[in-house]
Amino acid sequence: MRVPGLLIVRAPFVNFHVLRDENGLYLLDCGFIGGPLLLKQALRRSGWEQEKILGIILTHGHLDHILHVSRLARETGAWIAAPRLDAAHYAGHPSYQGWSRVTGIMEKIGRPLLGFAPFTPDRWLDNGDELEIWQGLRAVHLPGHTAGHTGYYCERHRLLFCADLFASYGRLAHRPPAIFNSEEGRISASIHKALALNLDGVLPNHGDAADPRIHLSRLQKLAGETQDSA
Numbered sequence: 704m705r706v707p708g709l710l711i712v713r714a715p716f717v718n719f720h721v722l723r724d725e726n727g728l729y730l731l732d733c734g735f736i737g738g739p740l741l742l743k744q745a746l747r748r749s750g751w752e753q754e755k756i757l758g759i760i761l762t763h764g765h766l767d768h769i770l771h772v773s774r775l776a777r778e779t780g781a782w783i784a785a786p787r788l789d790a791a792h793y794a795g796h797p798s799y800q801g802w803s804r805v806t807g808i809m810e811k812i813g814r815p816l817l818g819f820a821p822f823t824p825d826r827w828l829d830n831g832d833e834l835e836i837w838q839g840l841r842a843v844h845l846p847g848h849t850a851g852h853t854g855y856y857c858e859r860h861r862l863l864f865c866a867d868l869f870a871s872y873g874r875l876a877h878r879p880p881a882i883f884n885s886e887e888g889r890i891s892a893s894i895h896k897a898l899a900l901n902l903d904g905v906l907p908n909h910g911d912a913a914d915p916r917i918h919l920s921r922l923q924k925l926a927g928e929t930q931d932s933a
């Protein structure tokens with residue numbers, strides 16, 4: 704599936720995406736350790752290094768997605784749009800319950816160690832909000848992984864940037880592990896909400912280099928298994 708104006712910045716544990724339209728570039732999350740360097744290299748490889756980064760759109764507040772937001776926004780002047788319900792994460796004081804407290808502890812250690820700087824988004828996003836970029840992107844609230852966890856749907860390409868709705872590594876495709884999920888019980892409903900969209904493909908942040916159509920078939924399989932075990 705060829706998607707013009709899309710660049711996937713790959714890293715060992717978490718990928719993120721760059722979108723390009725006639726006005727410039729937009730980041731969908733900003734990656735984790737080494738993110739800005741990987742971004743620079745990827746932009747150079749695709750000949751986009753002279754284009755201006757206009758906006759940063761976030762899928763949720765986990766540190767491996769937001770570590771570099773402050774710095775990149777400052778360096779580029781880009782606006783930040785982010786799910787409203789993860790506000791405490793951007794401010795650097797998220798609260799975690801149950802198993803996800805493990806993530807809370809890891810992030811608490813990681814924030815100062817990795818140089819996280821808090822930030823306030825310029826625009827708060829809720830379910831159904833439309834972004835006037837890349838010829839239209841719609842926020843789809845997919846809670847469970849975090850309260851604000853949000854995917855972005857592009858009708859033109861029938862493509863959903865599904866963030867951490869699942870991790871897609873070949874036969875090992877799986878739902879996000881319990882220690883990362885703040886509202887585990889809502890994930891199944893979010894998977895079904897995502898699959899109800901008119902889709903040709905999905906792009907997760909944690910996944911191998913498979914085609915978006917393959918990622919979608921893995922998610923569909925996962926949804927089936929979830930239903931069987933329910």
Ligand SMILES: [Zn+2]
Nearest residue numbers: 765848867883
């Ligand atoms: Zn996450």
